[in-house]
Amino acid sequence: MTAADITRPVGTTLMDGEQQMRPTDGSERREERRLGLLLTLPAQILVLFISVFPLLMQLYISLTDWSPLDGKGWWMAYESWNTFANYTDLMSDSRFFSALGRTALVMAVCVPVEFLLGLGLALLFMQDFPGKRVFYSVLLMPMMVVPAVAGYMFFMLFQSGGPVNMLISALTGQPVTLAWLSSPGTALAAVMIADIWQWTPLMFLILLAGLVGVPEDQLRAATLLGASWWQRFTSIMLPKMKTIILIALAIRIIENFKIFDTLFIMTGGGPGVATESISVYIYKVTQQDLIWGYVAAIALVILIVLSIVVSLAIARMNKARAEA
Amino acid sequence: MNRSLAFECFRYVAIGLALAITLVPILWMASMAFKPIAEWSATGDQLTWWPRQPTLDNFRFIFGQSSNDLIVALDRTALKPILSSLLSAVFGTVIAMVFGTSAAYGLSRFGSGNNLPLALIQLRLFPPMAVMIPVMIMWAFFGMVDSWWGLALIYGIVTLPFAFWLMKTFFDDMPREIEDAARVEGCSRWRVFTRITLPMMRAPLASSALFVFILNWSDYLIGLLLTTREWVTIPVYMASLSSSMTGQLYGAKAALGLIAAVPPVIMGIAIQRHLVRGLTFGALKQ
Numbered sequence: 181m182t183a184a185d186i187t188r189p190v191g192t193t194l195m196d197g198e199q200q201m202r203p204t205d206g207s208e209r210r211e212e213r214r215l216g217l218l219l220t221l222p223a224q225i226l227v228l229f230i231s232v233f234p235l236l237m238q239l240y241i242s243l244t245d246w247s248p249l250d251g252k253g254w255w256m257a258y259e260s261w262n263t264f265a266n267y268t269d270l271m272s273d274s275r276f277f278s279a280l281g282r283t284a285l286v287m288a289v290c291v292p293v294e295f296l297l298g299l300g301l302a303l304l305f306m307q308d309f310p311g312k313r314v315f316y317s318v319l320l321m322p323m324m325v326v327p328a329v330a331g332y333m334f335f336m337l338f339q340s341g342g343p344v345n346m347l348i349s350a351l352t353g354q355p356v357t358l359a360w361l362s363s364p365g366t367a368l369a370a371v372m373i374a375d376i377w378q379w380t381p382l383m384f385l386i387l388l389a390g391l392v393g394v395p396e397d398q399l400r401a402a403t404l405l406g407a408s409w410w411q412r413f414t415s416i417m418l419p420k421m422k423t424i425i426l427i428a429l430a431i432r433i434i435e436n437f438k439i440f441d442t443l444f445i446m447t448g449g450g451p452g453v454a455t456e457s458i459s460v461y462i463y464k465v466t467q468q469d470l471i472w473g474y475v476a477a478i479a480l481v482i483l484i485v486l487s488i489v490v491s492l493a494i495a496r497m498n499k500a501r502a503e504a
Numbered sequence: 505m506n507r508s509l510a511f512e513c514f515r516y517v518a519i520g521l522a523l524a525i526t527l528v529p530i531l532w533m534a535s536m537a538f539k540p541i542a543e544w545s546a547t548g549d550q551l552t553w554w555p556r557q558p559t560l561d562n563f564r565f566i567f568g569q570s571s572n573d574l575i576v577a578l579d580r581t582a583l584k585p586i587l588s589s590l591l592s593a594v595f596g597t598v599i600a601m602v603f604g605t606s607a608a609y610g611l612s613r614f615g616s617g618n619n620l621p622l623a624l625i626q627l628r629l630f631p632p633m634a635v636m637i638p639v640m641i642m643w644a645f646f647g648m649v650d651s652w653w654g655l656a657l658i659y660g661i662v663t664l665p666f667a668f669w670l671m672k673t674f675f676d677d678m679p680r681e682i683e684d685a686a687r688v689e690g691c692s693r694w695r696v697f698t699r700i701t702l703p704m705m706r707a708p709l710a711s712s713a714l715f716v717f718i719l720n721w722s723d724y725l726i727g728l729l730l731t732t733r734e735w736v737t738i739p740v741y742m743a744s745l746s747s748s749m750t751g752q753l754y755g756a757k758a759a760l761g762l763i764a765a766v767p768p769v770i771m772g773i774a775i776q777r778h779l780v781r782g783l784t785f786g787a788l789k790q
Contacts, residue, residue, distance in 0.1 A: 424788060
């Protein structure tokens, strides 16, 4: 090997002799394509296995009254064909709409609170200070706790003889024995508190990563020019973090809409239906009423509405990006 | 100077408050796990923050040793549910990582499977409850209901998006020079992938696998729907822990909750650096 060979950037040129031993460009591309196809094929199959076929099955069942108790396979569901009866029933299903409204309410309270608390904490963690790393790790812990276990933690905390009431008693000076989880308003509040406890760390984590990415020299320059903290915050930090804030909010909105584990462990959707989220409602119809044809109809409606909302959101984001 | 001192004070007070709120629920459960039955539901002034007579009875109880204070005995111990959670989460992680990693490499290097990124995000978007009816029917058809392998398969599919996106961003970040050099030496693409790239990516692979494992381990809803008796997972088993004699078995549940909560917390702290990347589908790196 000559000195010229060594100094040559790797992989850019080849000696004539090597060229002949190596495959030509065409066959190389073919090898790449074949391997790429092979590597992505299993994932493609899994995606098809879990999306297209189940969706068609769901559509089919949703047009019938099929229940697993019928003793017939799902493909025999046409025997109880009812066309769009499930969908028209759904339009007058007040329990469905109140579950939907409740899910929206939980989202409207929890996501902004988590965002503001997370942002506040992230701002406190921007500079270095003693103990930062340990505090950071501890503050992230709630989001790693198994949600069902977190639900159980808050179930215990909100018992009428539990620590929450004791703390309130100590603060107000009079004994409080509120049965949090058995009256509608407080049960929903307790569920929201649990969600905020568990997911504020996620906002904190993402927003802090965003804040760290804000160019420090710009902040310093603004300070030198006499900008107040608020001015720096609104005119440098927030604009730089726009995308990150959108991502964080999107993640929490999507996940919050699915709310089930903590809620179900804490209240089971009760008292009555007072804390029923959309997932809990579907679960109950699935397990207790067992009318899967109807469940399939609910599920499809939700999927379709979500798809429309999401494609609108993506279209708007793309438009915003194109304008920027 | 004065103002910054005031700010430092404010910072520590605010963080102290946040730490207290973070830790109290966790510590309450940890303390409950070591309390004897007499201290479980004591109320008012008698509320015990710290077990007065710490005991391991709760742990012994869930693993089948009957205790004198608790007249009840369990018909099933926590051993099988722990095994079920472990097997389904581990093999679910294997499925997600094998298929996710190979697909990520295929897309990152050869541009195959352009549809996958969006398809996988969509998979993640929808509430699992809204797609479970066909899954339950299919799993019943294949005889996979109430088995750890049935759970492992659905876990693998559900967490595939995370494995794929994490590994894709890691592959995108990886400098190609080394792979190109190996190509020049005459290695086939497949050899380069298995002998050069994968060994080099050991650390990212481990982080991604831990991340995916935490997600699988955290599941409750799917376990609730797809297991009935033999292979119930920890959270499903935990919810069933109550008896007509003593009502809620607080201590026993707390002991089990502690066992379930510790591994993911430790793993999560270990992969802290990659959490942002994993949670935002690689849109953000720390």
